[in-house]
Amino acid sequence: MPVYTAPTRDTRFVINELLKLESYGNLPGFETATQDVTDAIIEEAGRFVNEVVAPLNLSGDKEGCTRHADGSVTTPAGFKEAYKQYIDGAWGTLAAPEAYGGQGLPHVMGFTMECYLASANQAFAMYPGLANGAISAIREKGSPEQQAMYLPKMVSGEWLGTMNLTEPHCGTDLGLIRTRAEPKADGSYAITGTKIFISAGDHDLTENIIHLVLAKTPGAPESSKGISLFIVPKFIVNADGALGEKNGVSVGSIEEKMGIHGNATCVMNYDGAKGWMVGEEHKGLAAMFIMMNAARLGVGMQGLAQAEVAYQNGLAYALDRRQGRALTGPAEPQERADPIIVHPDVRRMLMDGKTFVEGMRALCLWGALQVDLTHKGATEADRQEADDLISLLTPVIKGYGTDMGYKVATDMQQIWGGHGYIAENGMDQFVRDARIAMIYEGANGVQAMDLAGRKLALNGGRAVQRLFALVDGECAETSADETVQLVSDRLSKVTGEMKAATMWFMQNAMANPNNLGAGAYPYMTLTGIVSLGLMWLRMAKIASAAIANGAEDKAFYEAKLACARHWATRHATEAGALRREIEAGSETVMALSADQFAIA
Numbered sequence: 001m002p003v004y005t006a007p008t009r010d011t012r013f014v015i016n017e018l019l020k021l022e023s024y025g026n027l028p029g030f031e032t033a034t035q036d037v038t039d040a041i042i043e044e045a046g047r048f049v050n051e052v053v054a055p056l057n058l059s060g061d062k063e064g065c066t067r068h069a070d071g072s073v074t075t076p077a078g079f080k081e082a083y084k085q086y087i088d089g090a091w092g093t094l095a096a097p098e099a100y101g102g103q104g105l106p107h108v109m110g111f112t113m114e115c116y117l118a119s120a121n122q123a124f125a126m127y128p129g130l131a132n133g134a135i136s137a138i139r140e141k142g143s144p145e146q147q148a149m150y151l152p153k154m155v156s157g158e159w160l161g162t163m164n165l166t167e168p169h170c171g172t173d174l175g176l177i178r179t180r181a182e183p184k185a186d187g188s189y190a191i192t193g194t195k196i197f198i199s200a201g202d203h204d205l206t207e208n209i210i211h212l213v214l215a216k217t218p219g220a221p222e223s224s225k226g227i228s229l230f231i232v233p234k235f236i237v238n239a240d241g242a243l244g245e246k247n248g249v250s251v252g253s254i255e256e257k258m259g260i261h262g263n264a265t266c267v268m269n270y271d272g273a274k275g276w277m278v279g280e281e282h283k284g285l286a287a288m289f290i291m292m293n294a295a296r297l298g299v300g301m302q303g304l305a306q307a308e309v310a311y312q313n314g315l316a317y318a319l320d321r322r323q324g325r326a327l328t329g330p331a332e333p334q335e336r337a338d339p340i341i342v343h344p345d346v347r348r349m350l351m352d353g354k355t356f357v358e359g360m361r362a363l364c365l366w367g368a369l370q371v372d373l374t375h376k377g378a379t380e381a382d383r384q385e386a387d388d389l390i391s392l393l394t395p396v397i398k399g400y401g402t403d404m405g406y407k408v409a410t411d412m413q414q415i416w417g418g419h420g421y422i423a424e425n426g427m428d429q430f431v432r433d434a435r436i437a438m439i440y441e442g443a444n445g446v447q448a449m450d451l452a453g454r455k456l457a458l459n460g461g462r463a464v465q466r467l468f469a470l471v472d473g474e475c476a477e478t479s480a481d482e483t484v485q486l487v488s489d490r491l492s493k494v495t496g497e498m499k500a501a502t503m504w505f506m507q508n509a510m511a512n513p514n515n516l517g518a519g520a521y522p523y524m525t526l527t528g529i530v531s532l533g534l535m536w537l538r539m540a541k542i543a544s545a546a547i548a549n550g551a552e553d554k555a556f557y558e559a560k561l562a563c564a565r566h567w568a569t570r571h572a573t574e575a576g577a578l579r580r581e582i583e584a585g586s587e588t589v590m591a592l593s594a595d596q597f598a599i600a
């Protein structure tokens with residue numbers, strides 16, 4: 001049976017020592033987030049997830065969701081009861097706005113809970129996770145009436161929400177959507193069309209589901225400029241808030257898929273369903289992007305979450321499984337073999353895993369803080385800076401975070417040898433569940449293009465210059481601590497490679513956009529390495545100071561320094577190769593005709 005324990009100590013380190021959340025106490029919503037409050041939430045969230053949600057992961061994967069003869073959908077055994085406890089504990093309301101019944105805490109706290117949930121049980125976590133995006137879209141673009149009608153129950157978790165973009169012929173290119181919205185005399189619309197791959201499309205967790213659906217009104221432009229967004233509830237909500245008749249939306253089938261079996265991925269049929277427009281006509285994509293940006297950060301965090309739980313299980317096995325002897329002589333001569341953690345190759349995978357997981361946790365929670373500062377920063381300049389940084393790094397958190405999450409999950413499966421391939425041990429589930437995060441919410445190649453093709457050039461490159469300034473400032477101080485100085489030097493070098501690659505794009509992408517397309521993916525990876533390096537440098541500085549000040553938990557801080565060195569000596573080294581790959585341009589990538597790709 002796989003294990004999971006929420007990493008509360010490391011979370012507290014990031015929130016209290018790295019982000020210094022308490023120091024933002026002058027900002028709205030942060031004043032109540034004192035350390036005693038956030039520490040208590042972290043520990044209690046960890047306990048809830050460990051005891052209630054994690055035990056349903058393997059069984060939920062085996063059982064999956066069921067569509068019954070009457071078209072209703074049920075989740076795996078135990079999900080409904082666990083979700084009720086999640087609602088009763090108000091876990092979904094941590095960072096939700098107080099105006100709709102939320103607790104109004106910083107986003108960092110909501111994100112911490114989401115991450116624990118996703119490690120413990122990604123399929124389960126996706127039910128409330130999808131609703132969060134829907135809440136953001138209604139909050140920012142919905143009319144006051146829509147906000148009053150839907151948000152309180154969505155925030156409390158009594159109703160959940162979905163995102164309906166994808167159609168059979170239309171995934172990345174949303175301009176192709178065919179779902180139609182016919183205006184009705186009463187101001188509503190009749191929505192007709194088929195959506196596929198809809199996560200949490202139907203289930204038995206809540207009495208109502210609020211679908212957000214992209215559709216086109218009559219005469220709308222054919223491109224993505226013609227898309228509008230609609231609220232389509234499963235049950236129509238009467239003016240008094242009570243549930244009325246069942247709407248014309250049904251589940252055609254549940255997709256059979258590689259992982260996240262406990263989440264109902266549905267084909268949704270809209271058959272003249274009653275819908276209400278959110279925001280302006282033809283501006284649906286902008287509204288949808290509000291959901292998608294929130295969701296992309298959430299998906300990046302899923303990469304971290306699967307790496308985290310896989311790492312915990314890889315480590316447990318490496319300590320327990322005995323095969324062979326340490327290269328330097330038996331570590332436990334009284335036993336017939338040493339635990340496999342003695343082997344440098346096993347340690348390589350564990351160190352890669354730990355360095356990614358802890359670095360990525362810091363990056364994700366730092367990103368969540370930027371989301372808050374975008375809205376709540378003290379000055380316009382603070383808000384602008386936070387917005388620039390999180391806009392730039394959202395595709396990196398999503399793309400690099402999920403690529404690495406998958407890599408760590410397969411490395412941890414590798415540590416289990418053949419037993420990792422046997423389903424009852426659960427390691428294959430982490431690999432299967434991690435895989436989807438690289439695909440949905442925009443495949444990672446599309447994230448790379450969002451970064452290199454769109455975000456880099458915005459406002460004359462202001463965002464990437466801010467990132468460079470941040471890193472340069474962090475590297476400018478010299479340190480007497482060897483590890484800190486090593487990480488600083490390497491980060492400076494890696495950032496130099498990224499600056500050179502950025503300049504190369506500026507000089508070579510305009511004349512030939514394929515140069516940008518061919519280099520976008522390695523550029524995203526390079527940006528990911530720089531971003532984690534920034535986190536490791538900050539963490540190394542904190543750890544070094546803590547040890548110098550005689551911290552009680554010395555082993556914890558020493559491990560931080562070792563991971564920082566591991567990043568500097570074994571991850572930062574990839575940067576030069578990535579730059580050279582970018583600078584190779586598109587010549588070989590585009591060299592063949594479509595026919596020549598066939599292997600004769």
Ligand SMILES: Cc1cc2nc3c(=O)[nH]c(=O)nc-3n(C[C@H](O)[C@H](O)[C@H](O)COP(=O)(O)OP(=O)(O)OC[C@H]3O[C@@H](n4cnc5c(N)ncnc54)[C@H](O)[C@@H]3O)c2cc1C
Nearest residue numbers: 163164165166170171172197198199265440441442443445
């Ligand atoms: C389990 C699961 C859950 C999902 N949940 C939802 C959901 O809740 N709501 C929803 O609306 N959708 C959902 N999706 C759909 C998902 O978001 C899409 O599958 C994804 O966006 C890619 O679209 P596609 O599958 O049509 O691939 P395509 O768009 O056909 O792309 C195929 C490949 O081509 C590449 N590609 C395409 N266009 C470009 C480009 N411009 N530049 C570079 N590369 C490109 C992509 O990288 C991709 O690898 C889900 C999918 C799955 C499998």
